[in-house]
Amino acid sequence: MRETRMSQGMTQYLDFEKPLAEIEGKAEELRALGRANEEMDVASEAAALDAKAETMLTDLYKNLTPWRKCQVARHPERPHCRDYIDALFTEFTPLAGDRNFADDLAVMGGLARLDGTPVMVIGHEKGSDTKSRIERNFGMARPEGYRKAIRLMQMAGRFNLPVITLIDTTGAYPGKGAEERGQSEAIARSTETCLQIPVPLISVIIGEGGSGGAVAFATANRVAMLEHSIYSVISPEGCASILWKDSEKMREAAEALHLTAQDLKTLAVIDEIIPEPSGGAHRGKSAAMESVGKSIKAMLKELGKKKGADLVADRRQKFLKMGSKGLAA
Amino acid sequence: MNWITNYVRPRINSIFSRRETPENLWQKCDECGTMLFHRELTENLNVCTNCGHHMNITPRDRFKALFDGGVFNEVKVPEPLADPLQFRDQKRYPDRMRTAQKTTGEKEAMLVASGEIGRTPIIAAAQDFSFMGGSMGMYVGNAILAAAEEAVKLKRPLILFSAAGGARMQEGILSLMQMPRTTVAVQMLKEAGLPYIVVLTHPTTGGVTASYAMLGDVHIAEPNALICFAGPRVIEQTIREKLPDGFQRAEYLLDHGMLDRVTPRTEMREELITITRMLLGMPPAVRGDLPAPEKTEKVDPVAAATAPVAEPGASAAKPAPAPTPQKPLK
Numbered sequence: 001m002r003e004t005r006m007s008q009g010m011t012q013y014l015d016f017e018k019p020l021a022e023i024e025g026k027a028e029e030l031r032a033l034g035r036a037n038e039e040m041d042v043a044s045e046a047a048a049l050d051a052k053a054e055t056m057l058t059d060l061y062k063n064l065t066p067w068r069k070c071q072v073a074r075h076p077e078r079p080h081c082r083d084y085i086d087a088l089f090t091e092f093t094p095l096a097g098d099r100n101f102a103d104d105l106a107v108m109g110g111l112a113r114l115d116g117t118p119v120m121v122i123g124h125e126k127g128s129d130t131k132s133r134i135e136r137n138f139g140m141a142r143p144e145g146y147r148k149a150i151r152l153m154q155m156a157g158r159f160n161l162p163v164i165t166l167i168d169t170t171g172a173y174p175g176k177g178a179e180e181r182g183q184s185e186a187i188a189r190s191t192e193t194c195l196q197i198p199v200p201l202i203s204v205i206i207g208e209g210g211s212g213g214a215v216a217f218a219t220a221n222r223v224a225m226l227e228h229s230i231y232s233v234i235s236p237e238g239c240a241s242i243l244w245k246d247s248e249k250m251r252e253a254a255e256a257l258h259l260t261a262q263d264l265k266t267l268a269v270i271d272e273i274i275p276e277p278s279g280g281a282h283r284g285k286s287a288a289m290e291s292v293g294k295s296i297k298a299m300l301k302e303l304g305k306k307k308g309a310d311l312v313a314d315r316r317q318k319f320l321k322m323g324s325k326g327l328a329a
Numbered sequence: 330m331n332w333i334t335n336y337v338r339p340r341i342n343s344i345f346s347r348r349e350t351p352e353n354l355w356q357k358c359d360e361c362g363t364m365l366f367h368r369e370l371t372e373n374l375n376v377c378t379n380c381g382h383h384m385n386i387t388p389r390d391r392f393k394a395l396f397d398g399g400v401f402n403e404v405k406v407p408e409p410l411a412d413p414l415q416f417r418d419q420k421r422y423p424d425r426m427r428t429a430q431k432t433t434g435e436k437e438a439m440l441v442a443s444g445e446i447g448r449t450p451i452i453a454a455a456q457d458f459s460f461m462g463g464s465m466g467m468y469v470g471n472a473i474l475a476a477a478e479e480a481v482k483l484k485r486p487l488i489l490f491s492a493a494g495g496a497r498m499q500e501g502i503l504s505l506m507q508m509p510r511t512t513v514a515v516q517m518l519k520e521a522g523l524p525y526i527v528v529l530t531h532p533t534t535g536g537v538t539a540s541y542a543m544l545g546d547v548h549i550a551e552p553n554a555l556i557c558f559a560g561p562r563v564i565e566q567t568i569r570e571k572l573p574d575g576f577q578r579a580e581y582l583l584d585h586g587m588l589d590r591v592t593p594r595t596e597m598r599e600e601l602i603t604i605t606r607m608l609l610g611m612p613p614a615v616r617g618d619l620p621a622p623e624k625t626e627k628v629d630p631v632a633a634a635t636a637p638v639a640e641p642g643a644s645a646a647k648p649a650p651a652p653t654p655q656k657p658l659k
Binding site: 172173174175176178179180181182183184185187188189191192194195196211212215216219231232233234239242243244252253256257258259264267269316319320322323 | 407409410413414416417418419467470471474496498500501502503504505506507508509510512513515516535536538539540541542543544557558559563564567568570572576577585586587
């Protein structure tokens with residue numbers, strides 16, 4: 001089964017996709033049989049199974065529960081920041097370091113062109129294999145990462161470059177050194193910097209929007225979310241272990257937290273939902289990239305007409321509303 | 330078994346066994362175990378007289394000790410949406426709220442007040458750890474905004490006492506959104522050129538530390554207060570090693586450059602007066618315990634005249650009861 005999926009560029013099924021994996025496995029077995037045995041006509045049967053799998057996939061993904069969305073958002077083969085940068089931007093020139101302590105590879109950022117226009121792009125990168133995952137600390141940034149982002153955002157502000165942030169993090173790294181070097185201060189300053197820069201700031205949550213570590217980049221003029229991504233104050237497991245005293249209650253917690261793109265749009269916390277191909281972004285990477293690209297360009301076009309001072313004022317008003325008034329809920 | 334045992338007997342018992350004295354006359358120090366006499370402990374601002382351990386203090390008690398003559402005006406905080414997510418874990422969120430309101434006697438986890446300290450007009454906001462862990466939800470966001478707006482309107486500094494486990498999970502993403510929202514409040518103060526002083530008290534963690542609590546002009550912490558983003562338990566689970574002694578405590582943060590000062594609660598008032606007056610370019614304060622602001626002096630000139638004018642610096646830190654016309658400072 002693994003091999004079949006590999007041939008389509010995907011290797012891992014999620015637990016709720018098990019029936020689907022079985023059908024797809026059967027179809028592949030049939031085809032293998034057909035290849036080995038030329039007299040056998042398996043094409044029509046295999047095609048019937050494929051069709052069945054396709055319907056099942058569409059049905060599964062049409063009504064994903066919040067917990068399943070979490071699983072999809074964390075899928076190891078879901079396209080990450082690096083993939084989006086490679087696909088959507090040209091002349092990407094990574095810029096490194098916080099000029100104080102280190103370069104944090106959990107955060108990548110640099111100059112790039114989007115449709116020829118120079119921009120600053122910043123995002124969390126989780127890595128795609130064991131080596132890069134360790135290097136990038138699974139996308140969990142340390143203070144240096146946030147301070148690098150602050151530096152890049154301020155630079156963008158000085159040179160009038162729009163900032164695009166791609167959010168994909170479980171959260172800021174809970175480590176000893178990270179705490180000693182002021183994780184909270186770094187996050188607070190990063191949020192503050194987001195609020196200050198006089199250029200368009202656009203955030204797209206492409207996978208996990210984990211708490212403060214995400215807000216630090218997502219205090220933006222426009223926040224968009226991929227259809228199956230999540231954005232939450234705490235992970236469902238964390239919430240379950242605190243409020244239910246049982247981390248196995250993550251399904252209930254995911255439900256209660258309202259962390260799906262659809263819920264957040266209703267609450268008016270995000271501005272836009274970017275559709276994903278059937279079966280999630282990891283099953284149709286190029287289609288996902290295309291729709292993210294389209295969405296970013298549209299938002300940029302709209303914000304490009306505004307003056308710097310208005311962008312700052314709008315951003316501030318947007319977040320000031322997130323309390324008593326102005327919520328759709 | 331029947332109504333006599335279930336109803337009548339307890340009633341009779343309660344009439345005869347009713348105690349003359351309140352139950353909480355003595356309180357045990359969480360740190361050294363010394364039994365502390367309630368009144369003495371209150372006079373010492375809930376700081377253990379034996380070992381100096383700082384126990385939790387409610388915003389109201391803190392303000393009584395902070396403001397001149399214990400007099401302050403509460404600043405009204407706009408009501409947020411109630412339970413927008415209809416959150417339910419093992420209990421419903423509104424039920425948790427009601428329990429917290431009942432046990433604390435407060436409406437929510439933050440109190441905002443205006444008044445004077447050492448004749449210096451200020452706005453103060455204090456978080457109440459005993460109210461659902463002081464957690465930051467939309468109300469706390471509203472409170473900080475109201476405090477900042479009042480400070481800007483009256484051109485006063487804001488002193489904020491933080492104490493929280495973090496964001497209020499029961500408000501989901503809306504509690505997370507209070508991070509940027511309160512950051513806007515801090516920006517308002519900075520743009521108006523007003524001092525913003527944060528007093529970090531035990532514990533200040535999570536999203537609270539990662540927003541308004543770490544954006545002050547001056548950061549002062551109470552001794553041994555836990556101040557962190559991720560809690561020690563989470564870190565130990567992640568890195569699987571034992572953390573050093575005093576990790577994420579106020580003194581540790583001071584060593585690592587995250588705080589300006591660590592100051593005992595009993596000396597905090599004096600220090601806040603000194604710092605705010607210098608930042609505002611005002612002359613040094615008249616030291617000692619001051620009666621309530623002018624209004625009351627006019628009403629009772631005799632009392633005002635007899636108010637002690639202490640020698641500069643002397644016994645300034647220790648708030649002794651002053652013969653003020655209104656509530657004495659305790």
